[in-house]
Amino acid sequence: MRRTISVLVExxxxxxxxxxxxxxxxxxxxxxLSVAETLDASVSCMTIVTHGNDQIIEQITKQLHKLINVIKxxxxxxxxxxxxxxxxxxxxxxxxxRAEALRVADIFRAKVVDVTPKSFTVEVTGGDxxxxxxxxxLRPLGIKEIxxxxxxxxxxxx
Amino acid sequence: xxxxxxxxxxxxxxxxxxxxxxxxxxxxxxxxxxEIYRSKSPRHILCRHEQGGVHxxxxxxxxxxxxxxxxxxxxxxxxxAITGLATAYMDSIPLVVFSGQVPTHLIGNDAFQEAxxxxxxxxxxxxxFLVRDVKDLAYTIKQAFHIATTGRPxxxxxxxxxxxxxxxxxxxYPQSIKMKYYNPTMQGHPGQIKKAVAALLEARxxxxxxxxxxxxxxxxxxxxxxAELMGAPVTPTLMGLGGFPGDHPLSLGMLGMHGRYxxxxxxxxxxxxxxxxxxxxxxxTGKLDEFSMNSKKIHIDIDPTSIRKNVHxxxxxxxxxxxxxxxxxxxxxxxxxxxxxxxxxxPWWNQIREWQDQHPLTYEQGPGDLSAMYVIDxxxxxxxxxxxxxxxxxxxxxxxxxxYHFKNPRCNLTSGGLGTxxxxxxxxxxxQTAYPDKLVLAVVGDGGFxxxxxxxxxxxxxxxxxxxxxxxxxxxxxxxxxxxxxYDRRYSFIDLSVAxxxxxxxxxxxxxxxxxxxxxxVVPVLEKAFSTPRPVIMDFQVAYEENVMPMVPSGAPLxxxxxx
Ligand SMILES: Cc1ncc(C[n+]2csc(CCOP(=O)(O)OP(=O)(O)O)c2C)c(N)n1
Ligand SMILES: [Mg+2]
Numbered sequence: 001m002r003r004t005i006s007v008l009v010e011x012x013x014x015x016x017x018x019x020x021x022x023x024x025x026x027x028x029x030x031x032x033l034s035v036a037e038t039l040d041a042s043v044s045c046m047t048i049v050t051h052g053n054d055q056i057i058e059q060i061t062k063q064l065h066k067l068i069n070v071i072k073x074x075x076x077x078x079x080x081x082x083x084x085x086x087x088x089x090x091x092x093x094x095x096x097x098r099a100e101a102l103r104v105a106d107i108f109r110a111k112v113v114d115v116t117p118k119s120f121t122v123e124v125t126g127g128d129x130x131x132x133x134x135x136x137x138l139r140p141l142g143i144k145e146i147x148x149x150x151x152x153x154x155x156x157x158x
Numbered sequence: 159x160x161x162x163x164x165x166x167x168x169x170x171x172x173x174x175x176x177x178x179x180x181x182x183x184x185x186x187x188x189x190x191x192x193e194i195y196r197s198k199s200p201r202h203i204l205c206r207h208e209q210g211g212v213h214x215x216x217x218x219x220x221x222x223x224x225x226x227x228x229x230x231x232x233x234x235x236x237x238x239a240i241t242g243l244a245t246a247y248m249d250s251i252p253l254v255v256f257s258g259q260v261p262t263h264l265i266g267n268d269a270f271q272e273a274x275x276x277x278x279x280x281x282x283x284x285x286x287f288l289v290r291d292v293k294d295l296a297y298t299i300k301q302a303f304h305i306a307t308t309g310r311p312x313x314x315x316x317x318x319x320x321x322x323x324x325x326x327x328x329x330x331y332p333q334s335i336k337m338k339y340y341n342p343t344m345q346g347h348p349g350q351i352k353k354a355v356a357a358l359l360e361a362r363x364x365x366x367x368x369x370x371x372x373x374x375x376x377x378x379x380x381x382x383x384x385a386e387l388m389g390a391p392v393t394p395t396l397m398g399l400g401g402f403p404g405d406h407p408l409s410l411g412m413l414g415m416h417g418r419y420x421x422x423x424x425x426x427x428x429x430x431x432x433x434x435x436x437x438x439x440x441x442x443t444g445k446l447d448e449f450s451m452n453s454k455k456i457h458i459d460i461d462p463t464s465i466r467k468n469v470h471x472x473x474x475x476x477x478x479x480x481x482x483x484x485x486x487x488x489x490x491x492x493x494x495x496x497x498x499x500x501x502x503x504x505p506w507w508n509q510i511r512e513w514q515d516q517h518p519l520t521y522e523q524g525p526g527d528l529s530a531m532y533v534i535d536x537x538x539x540x541x542x543x544x545x546x547x548x549x550x551x552x553x554x555x556x557x558x559x560x561x562y563h564f565k566n567p568r569c570n571l572t573s574g575g576l577g578t579x580x581x582x583x584x585x586x587x588x589x590q591t592a593y594p595d596k597l598v599l600a601v602v603g604d605g606g607f608x609x610x611x612x613x614x615x616x617x618x619x620x621x622x623x624x625x626x627x628x629x630x631x632x633x634x635x636x637x638x639x640x641x642x643x644x645y646d647r648r649y650s651f652i653d654l655s656v657a658x659x660x661x662x663x664x665x666x667x668x669x670x671x672x673x674x675x676x677x678x679x680v681v682p683v684l685e686k687a688f689s690t691p692r693p694v695i696m697d698f699q700v701a702y703e704e705n706v707m708p709m710v711p712s713g714a715p716l717x718x719x720x721x722x
Contacts, residue, residue, distance in 0.1 A: 010339070013288075014276060025281050055466065062463040068285045068305060071339045 002031070003057050004083060004153045007046040007064055008071040011037060015069045019046065022067065028052065028060055032085075032150035043071060047152045080156040083127050090145040091138055092119045101141045108134040119144060163292045163323040164193035167256070168200075170299040173331040176200045176227050178218065178591055180211040184231025185271060186258025189323040200227070203591060203620055206612035208235045210584040212242020213610065216251050217585030220571050221546055222592045223376060225306050226251070231258040233271030236278065241578060243313045244282035248575025249397060250374055252311035254302045261321040262290055275317045284312030292325040300332045309342030310461040311374055342460060346477035346485050353473050354432075354456045355489045359496070361430035361454075363506045364390045367413065367442075370397030370574070371435015371459060377480035378402065378567040381434070384483050387490060389500020391510060393421050395436050396559050399570040404543055404563025410510070411519070411563075414442040415710045416556040420513035422708075422716040425450050427509075433457045435479040438469045439575075440712075448715035458482045517708070517721055519560055523677050527701035530554060530629045534561045536680050537599065537627065540688070545569065545597040546589050550582030550606030552636040554629035556706040558601050580609030583626060587613055590622040597625070597688065604630040604654050614667045617693040625687045626695045628660055631702055639705050643720070664695035675699035 009015045016035060023030050031049040038045050050060060057075065064073045076083075089110075091101050102120070105112060110124035124134055128151075135143070161169065167190055171179065178201045183191045194202050205211030208230045215226030226246075230239045236257045246253045260269040276286050285305050287298050295318075302314040346354075358364065366388075372381055378401050385392045385408050392402045393413040402409055410421040417425075425431065431453040436442070443449040446468060457464075457471040458479055465474040475482055490496050521531035534557045537547075543563045548571035549555040555572060564570045571589060573581040586600035600607075607628050617624050629635075634652040641649055664671025670692050674683040680698070687694040708719045 014280075017277070018280060021280050059463060059467060066461070066463055068337075068340055 001053070001057075002049065002051045003075060003077045004081070004151060005048045005050065005061065005064070006074045006076050006153060007048060008038070009044050009046060010069040010071060011042050011044045012069055015044070018067055018069065019048075019064070022063055023050075026059070026063065028056065032148070034150035034152050047150070049151050074155070076153050076155055081153050082156060083151050083153040084125055085127070085131055085151045086123065086125045086149045087131055087135075088113070088121055088123055088147045089135070089138060089143055090119055090121045092142045092144045094142070097141045101138060104134065104137045104141070110134060159328070160326040161329040162189070162193070162326050163295055163318070164189040166292070166295050166327075166329050167299070167318070167323065168193050168197045169329060170296050170331055171200050171227065174299070174303050175224075178203055179227045179229050180205050180214040180218075180588065181229035182208050182211055182231065182235060184235055184258060186232035186260060186320045187229065187318070187323070189320065190229065190256075190258070190318070203616065205584070206615050207610065208238035209241045209580065210587075210610045210613040210616070212239045212253065212255060213245065213581050213584035214588030214591065214613070214616075215253050215255070216242060216246045216581075217548055217571050217588030218592050219246075219251050219253060220585070221568050221589035223568060225303060226253045226588065228253065228255045230255070231271070232260060232275070233273045236273055236275050240278060240282060241580075243279055243315065245573050245576045245578040245581055246313040247282045247284065249573065250311050250370060251313065252306040253313035254299075254306050255313060255315050257315060257317050259288070259317045259319040262319045263321070265319065275315065279315045282313070283315045284310075286315040286317065288317040288319075289322050290319070292322050292327045295322065296329060296331050300335050301337065304335050304337065305340065309340075343462075343476045344460075344478040344481050346458070346475040346482035348485075350473060350475045351482070351485045351489055354475060355486055357430055357454055357456060357473060358388060358432070358486070358490065359499075362502060363428045364388065364430040364432065364503070365424050365428040366390050366392045366432045366434065367395070367425065367436055368392060368398040368401045368434045369395045369436025370401075371479050372398055372401035373435075373567045375435060375460070375479035376567070377435070377483055380480055380483040380487065382406070383487055387487065387496050387499070389503050391424060391507070393417070393425065395439070395442055395574070396572060397574040398436060399559060400564035400567045401435075403565050405565060409563070412559050414716075415444070415712070416560065416706050416708065418514075418519055418560070419517035419708055419719060419721060420510055422710070422719055423513045424510050426716050428453045431455045433459075434483065435459060437464045437467065443469065443716070444710045445713060445715040448717065528675055528677055528680070528699060530631065530698070530700040530704050531557050531561060532677060533627070533629060533674075533680055533698045533700065534558055534601065536684060537601070538562045540681070540684055541597060541599070545599050546571065546586070546593065547599045547601055548572065548582045548586035548589065549600075550602040551577045551579045552603040552606060552634065553631070553639065553704070553706050554601055554603050554635070556636075557629075560706075579603075579606035581606075583607060583624070584610050584613045586624045586626070587617050587622050590617070590624050591620070594622065600624055600626040602626060602628055603635060604628055604632060604657060605634045608657075611663075614664075614669060614693065614695065618668045621692075623691055623693050626693075628695065628697050629700055630660065630697050631700050631704065632657070633702060635704075636706070638703070642703070642705070643709075644711070660695055660697035667695075669693035669695060671695050671697070673697045673699065
C-alpha cells in the first residue's frame, strides 16, 4: 500500500544522503521525495511517498526514526491530511489540437506559463487524481516533457 | 587559553577517560601524531594495519565495556578501517574512530589521499561526523562518545581535516550533553512489563533466548536471577555466550545453525519464547515460517527496529535489557507469585533432558588424527571457562561456541554479525591491552589467522602475551564442510596445505612457537604456553575433514537439523 511519510530532519549536510542510503541499503522503495526548509531554517521537512506491506512500513518509520539527524517521523496516510504536487507539462500541439489542449488545461485549472507557436507549458497543482487526470487527457494531444515536484503533504487541523 | 585542534583532540580523549588509542599515522594526521608524541596519555598502540587497529579497539571494547578508540589517516587508511567498522556495527560494539581528512579547502578536489570518508562509512557506522571548524571539535567528540555508548551501541566515525587539527580556539570540554532528538528508551513500558510477567507465570514450556544485548547492557546478574526465579532454560546466541554462565544447570548452550539438538528442539517446541537483546538472526531461526511456531513471543530490545523485523512478537518491550529485566523481577517478586514456580516446569525439563540424552554433543579422539574438538575441550578444561577467548570465523569458531562454556560476560570475543575472518587475533590483542595480566586466547583458523597476522608484531612490541591457538586443519574448514555436504565433495579452492611453518613464523615474529599434532601433546603444549610470559603461537595440526555438527542447512527449519 502507498504511504505518505513526513520526516522532519536537522538541516545538515549529508542528511538527504543518509535517508536515501537507508532506503537503498534496505531495499525499500521511494516513489517520490521532496525536501525543503521549514519555518525554522535549522529544520527541513521531507515528504516521502513509499509503498510496502504493514511490516515494511513499520520498519521504514522505525529505521527513519533511528537516524540521529531525524527529529520526527509521521505517517500521514492514517490521519486526515492534504497532499499536493505541482507538475509542469510541455505540450506540443498541431493547430488542430491546440484549442482542445488549452481547454483541457482550463478544465483542470492549470495555468499556462509559457507559449510558443508550436507548444505551450502549463503548471498544474493538485492531488494524485487530478494530476493523473490531466496527464491522461493531454497525452494523446502530445506531451513533450513533464516535470513533477513530488508530493508534499500536511496534516489537517492541529 | 587557545589550543590547537590536535591539543583539543588529546584533551577531549582524556576528558572521556580514554586509556588507549589504537592507530597508524600518515600525512593527514601528522599534527595529531605530533601532539600524541608530546602527551603522555592516552597511550598509543601502533597496529600494523588499520583493519587490525579497529579490531583491537573492538576487542578492547567488548572485553571492558568501555568504548574502543582508533585513529587512522585519510584515504587508504580509512578504507582499510572499514572492515573493522562494519564488523563492530553488526555486533553493536561502541567505538569512536577518528580519520584524517585532506584540508577543508581541498575536500572534493580529488586531493592526494582523499576519500569520501563520510560517504564510505555511512552504512557501516551508527553515525559519522565531519568537523569543518575547530570550534565544533570538542562538542563533536563529546557527541561521538555519547552516541557510540548509549542506546544500541555502535561505531561512530569522526573525520578530521588537517587544517582543523592545526587551527586554534578556546577549549572547554562539555560536561554533559543533551541531544534533543536522540533519546534511547531505557525503561520498559509498565503495561508491557505486566503483560510479560503474566505470560511468564502462565508458561509451562518457556525458553529464554539471550543475545549480545544482555552483555552490552551488563545484564548478566539480572539474567541469572530471572532464569533461577523461573527455573527456565536459557539458550544464548553466539553473541550472547557468557551472558548466562555456560556451566549453569539451566543453560542449554547455543541455539541455531550449529546449536545443539535438544536446544533447537526446545526452541521449536516451547510455549513461550523470551528474546532478550537478540534479533532473530537467520543463523538462529533457520527457515522463518517454521521457527518456533507455537510459542508466544516476548521481545526485549533497546532498538525498536529489531522488534518485529522478521518475527511476529506478541509482547514487544523496547528498553535496556538490564533495566527491563529488573522491572520484571520486581513485578515477579511482589506477592511471591513465582515461589515454587520451577517445580511447575518439571515435565518440560524431563522432555529437554530426554532430547539431550538422545543426541548429546560429542566427539571422539581416537588413535588417529588430532580432533579440533578435543583441543578446544582441553582449552576449556584447563581454563575452566574463565579465560578471555577471541575467535576468528569458521569451524573453530563454532566448536568454541559449542564447547567453551563461558562462565562470565565480556570473555567471548567473536565476529558474529559480519563473520569477519581476521578478527580474532587483533581482537585478542585489544583485550590483552586492557587486561595485561589476564589469560587471553585467540582461537583462530589457519585461514583467518593469516589475514591479520601482522598484528603479532604489535603484540610482541607491547608485551601483550596473547596465546594464539591455530586450529590448523590445512583448509578453509567451514567452506570445505559446505562443499562436502552440498557440493559432493567438490573441494574448490579450500586447500591451504601450502602454508608457512607456523612455529618458525612465530619465532621470526619474535614470539614463542609451539606445535601439537597428537592428542597427548595438546595439554603439555597448552601448559607450556600458559606458563610462558610472552606472546605464543600454537600450531595444532588437526584432522582435515572434521565437521561441525549438528547443522541446520541454510534455509531449512531448525527441526530439519543434520545430526551426523
Ligand atoms: C574476510 C572473509 N572472507 C571469506 C569468508 C568466508 N569464510 C567463512 S568461514 C571460512 C573458512 C575459514 O577457514 P579457517 O580460518 O581455516 O577456519 P576453519 O573453518 O578451518 O576452522 C571462509 C573462507 C569470511 N567469513 N570472511
Ligand atoms: Mg582451517
